[in-house]
Amino acid sequence: MIRLGAYFDQILNAGIDPQSVDAAELRRIKFFYAYIFIGIFACGGSALVLLMSQPTGFSYIALIITLTILVVLGLVLRFLKRTDVVVQLLLSFFFALAWFILIQSETTTGIFWLYVYAPISALLLRRQVALFWIIAFAVWIAFLGTFSWLGTTTYEEVQVYAFVATFLPISLFMVAYRRITEKAEREVYEKDIQLKELTQKLEAELAFASRSKQQLDGLSVALSKQNKKLTSSKSALLNLLEDARQLEGELKRSKANVEKQVESRTRELSLERARLASTLESLPIAVVLIDKNGKVADANDKAYELVGVPEAHHASRVAHRKISTFIDKKLQLMKFIQQCSNSTACVMIPELTYKDEFYKLALGPVESQDSDTNGGVVVVIENITAQKLLDRSKDEFLMIASHELRTPLTAIRGDAAVLSKYIEKDMNKKDAQELVQDIRGSSDRLLGVVNDYLELSSLEQGKIPFNLQRLDMIALCQQVIDENRPLATDKKLKLVYKKPRNRTLCVQADPTRVAQVIQNLLSNAIHYTQKGTITLELSASEEKITCRVKDTGVGISKFSQKNLFDKFNQAQDNLLTRDPERSTGLGLYIAKLLIEKMHGHLVLESSVLKKGSVFAFSLPVYRNETKKKPT
Amino acid sequence: MTKKKIHLIEDDPLLSRMYERLFTIHDFDFMVDLDSQVGLERVKTEKPDLVLLDIMMPNLNGLEVLKLLKADDATKAIPVVMITNVEDDDTQKQAEELGADGYLIKSRFDPDETVEYVTKKLK
Structure with a gap:
């Protein structure tokens, strides 16, 4: 219903x-x-x-x-x-x-x-x-x-x-x-309408809210993303901080290390410097450092002493200027300094005279890291006045000795000769003859000794200049042989000269000295040979010319061979047994010295007792280009 | 044959006497002067055949005398032999440059050699 x-x-x-x-x-x-x-x-x-x-x-x-x-x-x-x-x-x-x-x-x-x-x-x-x-x-x-x-x-x-x-x-x-x-x-x-309106509003608001919620969700997502990023950044930052802390620690350690090294290096440097300074200061010669502008940069104690600066003022500018004046105006070294500064070689001035003092100088260019001293010059000044005076006195001695010793001896000899000539006429005075002979003999011997000693002195001091020239050995040997022939004949010895087929064999040597050496060897040979042959033989190679003196004499024992060329040697085994006719024992020593000064060698090639000996010396072959100086 | 006249200028009496005896024995006409200045004059006046000149002498040394001798027209033809014990090559060179005709080292030449040398130089 x-x-x-x-x-x-x-x-x-x-x-x-x-x-x-x-x-x-x-x-x-x-x-x-x-x-x-x-x-x-x-x-x-x-x-x-x-x-x-x-x-x-x-x-x-x-x-x-x-x-x-x-x-x-x-x-x-x-x-x-x-x-x-x-x-x-x-x-x-x-x-x-x-x-x-x-x-x-x-x-x-x-x-x-x-x-x-x-x-x-x-x-x-x-x-x-x-x-x-x-x-x-x-x-x-x-x-x-x-x-x-x-x-x-x-x-x-x-x-x-x-x-x-x-x-x-x-x-x-x-x-x-x-x-x-x-x-x-x-x-x-x-x-109803109100409700509808409200509902609409609500819906709108709901829609808005849902939109907002969406936005919020979106923001939330973004936020969470950012959050994640932040977290990762944070952790990265923490890592970095950790690393930084570690590095800091390492830095501190290496800093400490470096400091230690610097300390030890500084100490080493100080020591070195102290050593260097003390070396320079203890040198008995003046050392002056000149910078590239020609100004005195540094000098050692001796340098200040040289110019008369008291110790209190060492290293002052005044002192430096004094040294500068000394070097520049008094010793006039500027040109040498410039020459040295421009080159890399040292400049040596063996002798420089100033106010009765003799100086020996050496200048060396400076290459250094320091820009001031780089390009500068080190000047080393040695006062050699004492040495020079000594040398001079030696020279003087030599000259005087040479003169004063030999003059009377010459007189003795001469007089003895004259005396013997006087007595010649009177044949009966045989004893007188003997006396005179003895006088002559003694004076000859003495003169020989003095001459040898003086010559040796001069040689050793390098006072004897050598005239190195083109010398024909063949001719020279012939000359010496001829001179010694009478002596050999007297002793009834055969004297043979073996020469090669060349017309000339030239060496670079001093003729007088070479002659002296050959003379020495030959006279030795003749003296020590009682019978047989003495041979003088010349031979040549690419580099040198060799002269051999062979004898058939007494020979030299192994023992004596050891110091044959030494000073004061006599080839007798027994020191007490003296060879009466042998003068000083300097002959071979001098001969060896002379040959060596002419860039040659003198040796005993062989010697057999009672069979004989072979002495040989060699000299460099003469070459056109070689102009050698004696050693 | 006339004896050759030798004039020695040497300051040491020992040596001068010795040489006088030596050369006289060897048949030379010999004169000696101990003073270089006196000797120089005597060369001019006496005109010897040869002058023997020592180097180391007071006042004028041998080289100076040599220079003077060779500078003087009157004496420059006379041969001059330096007779000395100075074995310095430089001195020898100097002497040769100054016109010395010989350089004889006294102690290196025994008396006979000395006479021989002089004889040679006279020729």
Whole structure:
């Protein structure tokens, strides 16, 4: 029953969607319906009344018109999809019809129709409409009853009054009711709208919130990413810090190490410096360091002493200037200094005289890391006055000795010769002859000794200059041989000269000295040979020319060979056994010295006791280009 | 044959006496001067055949005398032999440059050799 009612509610409301129209519109529509109902009912009712009172054709026409209007209106409304209104119109017509019938006929028929009509309308209509019909019926009944009771008015009048009395208030009631419900409906509608609005707002906000949430999520993701990055950066930073700390530690350690090294190096340097300084200071010669501008950069104690600067003022500028003056103006060394500074070789000045003092100088160019001293010159000054004087006294001694010793000896010898000549005439004075011979012999020997000693002295001191020249050995040897031939013949010895087929064999030597050597060897050979042959042999090689003196004499023992060429040697095994005719034992020593000074060699090649000896010396072959100096 | 005149200028009396005896024995006309200045003059006046000149002498030394002798037209033709114990090559060279005709080392030449040398130089 309820479901049917809901279904018909739906039909009635089909045309109106209270949500799609606003409250005002709804009200208008409902008023419109109300008016239509009233109007149609009034027309219908009036027509019916007319019909009843005067059932003329006009009343029937009026009814038909009303019906037609109803149908047309219904159709139109149907067309406008207002079926609910159509239904309500039809129902209204049915009421009118029912009323008509009531007034035409007896009351019971009419009531019968109403009894039928009421439930039908309750089913088909809205509750409100049904209620309306019931109330209307009740009022009509009441009126009817009242007026019937009163019996004052006619039936027809009563009907009219009843009609008016019923409809007007009911319509008004309906309107009022409608109004109230409308108001409620409106409120509901408004509330509904508000709710809708709120819902929309909420939805919007929800959407916004969800968007925000999305954003937030996004931010959160980004944040977590950043967080991760931060964490990794943090850990990287921590690592770096750790490394930095380690490095710091290492740095400290190596710094300490370097400091230690620097300390030890500084100490070493100080020591070195101290050593160097003390070396320089202890040198008995003056050392002056001159920088590249020719100014005195440094000097040692001896240098200051040299120019007479007291110790207190050593290393002062005044002192330096004094030294500078000494070197430049007094010793006049500037040109040497410049010469040295421009080259890489040392400049040696073996002797320089200044104010009765003799100096020996050496200048060396300085190559140093220090830009000031680089390009400068080191000047070493040695005062050799004492040495020079010594040399001079040696020279003087030599000269004097040479003269003073030999003069009387020469006189002795000469006189002895003269004496012997005097005595010659007197053959009887044999003893006197012997005396004279002895005198001559002694003086000869003495002279020989003195000569040898002096010569040796001179040689050793390098005082004897050598005239190295182109010398033909063949001719020279011939000369010496010839000179010694008488001596050899006297001793009945054979003297042989073996020379090669060359016309000349030239050496670079001093003729006098070479002659002296050959003479020495030959006379030795002759002296130590009692019988046999003495051979002088010349031979030549690519580099040198060799001269050999062979004898068949007594020979030299192995023992004596050891110091044969030493000073004061005599080739006798027994030191006490002296060779009476041998003078000094210097002969071979001098000969060796002479040969060596001429870049040659003198050796005993071989010697066999009682068989003989071979002495040989060699000299370098003369070459055009070689101009050697004696060693 | 006339005896050759030898003039010796030598400051040492020992040696001068010795040479005088020596040369006289060997048949020479011999004169000696102990003083170089006197000797120089005498060379000019006496005109010997040969002058024997010592080097180491007071006042004028031998080389100076030699120079003077050779500078003087009157005496430069006379052969001069230096007779000395100075064995210095430089001195020898000097003497030769100054015009000495010989250089004789006293102690190296025994008397006979000395006479021989002089005889040679006279020729």
